[in-house]
Amino acid sequence: MDILFIIQKEKGKAKPTRILYGANLSHSSLKEYLNYLTSNGFIQEVKENEHTFYTLTQKGYGFINESRKIQRLAEAFGIPFD
Amino acid sequence: MMELIPVWFYLITSVIYLTSSVIGFLTSYFALKASKISKNKSFLILSLSFLIISLGLLVLFGISVYIYTTLELYKGSGISLNLLNHYGFSTYYILSLVGYLLLVFMYLPKINKLFVLYVPIWYASLDKFHIISFVLIMYVIIRSLINSFRKKNLDSYLVTFAFISLAMFHLLLLLMSFSQSMYIIANLLLIAGFLSLLYMLVRVNRK
Numbered sequence: 635m636d637i638l639f640i641i642q643k644e645k646g647k648a649k650p651t652r653i654l655y656g657a658n659l660s661h662s663s664l665k666e667y668l669n670y671l672t673s674n675g676f677i678q679e680v681k682e683n684e685h686t687f688y689t690l691t692q693k694g695y696g697f698i699n700e701s702r703k704i705q706r707l708a709e710a711f712g713i714p715f716d
Numbered sequence: 717m718m719e720l721i722p723v724w725f726y727l728i729t730s731v732i733y734l735t736s737s738v739i740g741f742l743t744s745y746f747a748l749k750a751s752k753i754s755k756n757k758s759f760l761i762l763s764l765s766f767l768i769i770s771l772g773l774l775v776l777f778g779i780s781v782y783i784y785t786t787l788e789l790y791k792g793s794g795i796s797l798n799l800l801n802h803y804g805f806s807t808y809y810i811l812s813l814v815g816y817l818l819l820v821f822m823y824l825p826k827i828n829k830l831f832v833l834y835v836p837i838w839y840a841s842l843d844k845f846h847i848i849s850f851v852l853i854m855y856v857i858i859r860s861l862i863n864s865f866r867k868k869n870l871d872s873y874l875v876t877f878a879f880i881s882l883a884m885f886h887l888l889l890l891l892m893s894f895s896q897s898m899y900i901i902a903n904l905l906l907i908a909g910f911l912s913l914l915y916m917l918v919r920v921n922r923k
Contacts, residue, residue: 704750704759706920710871712823712863713758 637667638676638690638698647680647689721899726784732903733777736910740770743913746921758822765818772811779804809845816852823859846890853883874916881909 640656641648648656654664668688671677676694680687690698708715744766751759782800857879864872888902 700753703921704754706871707746707750708754708756708759709863709867709869710875710916710920711762712859712867712872712875713756713762715754715756 635697635701637671638694638701641677641688641690641694642698647687649685649687653688721896723784723787725900726780726787729903730777730780730784732907733773733780736906737770737773737777739910739914739917740766740773742917744770746917761818761822765815765822767815768811768818769815772808772815775804775808775811779808812849813845813852816849816856819856820852823856843890846886849886850883850890853879853886857883871916871919874912874919878909878913878916881905881912885909 636657637653640653643656644652650664650668653659653668654661657664657667659667668677668679671694672679672688674693675691676697677688678691680689705715707713744763747759747763747766750756751763779800857876860872860876860879864876885902885906888898888905892898892902
C-alpha cells in the first residue's frame with residue numbers, strides 16, 4: 635500500500651528508485667511488490683525516453699480511496715489499522 | 717408506561733427507532749466492507765455489534781408502531797399490549813446486550829477478552845437491563861474518549877457523542893418512573909446520537 639501512496643504523491647507517476655527509497659525496501663522486495671501490483675492491475679509500467687516509470691491505474695486509485703476511507707473509519711472508532 | 721406517554725409520541729418514537737436502526741445497519745455495512753478489504757477482525761466485530769443493536773431497534777420500531785395503531789386507530793383491540801411489551805422488550809434487551817457485549821469485546825485488550833463471559837446478562841429485568849447496558853456502554857465511552865483525545869479529529873468526537881447518547885438513553889429510561897419527560901428526552905438523545913454516527917459515516921466516505 636505504501637508503494638501506491640508514494641506513486642500517488644508523485645502525481646501518479648514515479649520512478650522505481652523513488653519508490654525504493656520512499657517505501658524503504660530492498661531491491662528484491664521492491665521487484666516482488668511491483669510485479670504483484672502490476673499483475674493485479676493496481677499499477678502499470680510505462681517507458682518514456684529510456685526511463686521506466688510506474689503509474690497508478692483506475693483500480694489503484696480506487697484501492698487508495700477505499701484504504702483512506704477504512705483508515706478514517708478505524709480512527710473514528712479507535713480500531714488499530716496498518 | 718403506556719398510560720404515562722401520550723399516544724401520538726409512539727408515532728414519533730417509531731420514526732426514531734426506524735431511523736436509528738437504518739443508520740445502525742449502514743454502520744454495520746461499512747464496517748463489514750472495511751473488514752473484507754483490511755482482513756481486520758475488529759471491523760467484523762464492530763459490524764456484527766451494530767447489526768444486532770439495529771435489529772433490537774427494529775423490534776422497538778415494530779412495538780411502537782403496533783402500540784400506536786392499536787391505541788389510536790383500533791382503540792385497544794388486538795394482541796394484548798402487555799404480552800407484546802413483555803416479549804418485544806425481552807427480545808430488544810437480549811439483542812442490545814449482545815450488541816453492547818460485542819462492542820466491549822472489541823475494545824478490550826486481548827488479555828482481558830474473557831471478561832465478557834462474566835457479565836451477568838441473565839440478570840436482565842427492565843431496570844437491571846438498563847443498568848447493565850449503561851455500564852457496558854460506559855466502558856466503550858471511556859475507550860472512545862481516549863481515542864478522541866489521541867486523534868483529536870471530528871470523526872472520533874462524533875462516535876464518542878453517539879456512544880454517550882446511547883448511554884444517556886438507557887440512563888434516562890431508568891429514571892422514567894420519576895418523570896414521563898425522561899422518555900421523551902431519552903429518545904431525542906438516541907436519535908441525536910445516531911444522526912451523529914450518520915454524519916461521521918458521510919464524512920468518512922466522502923471522496
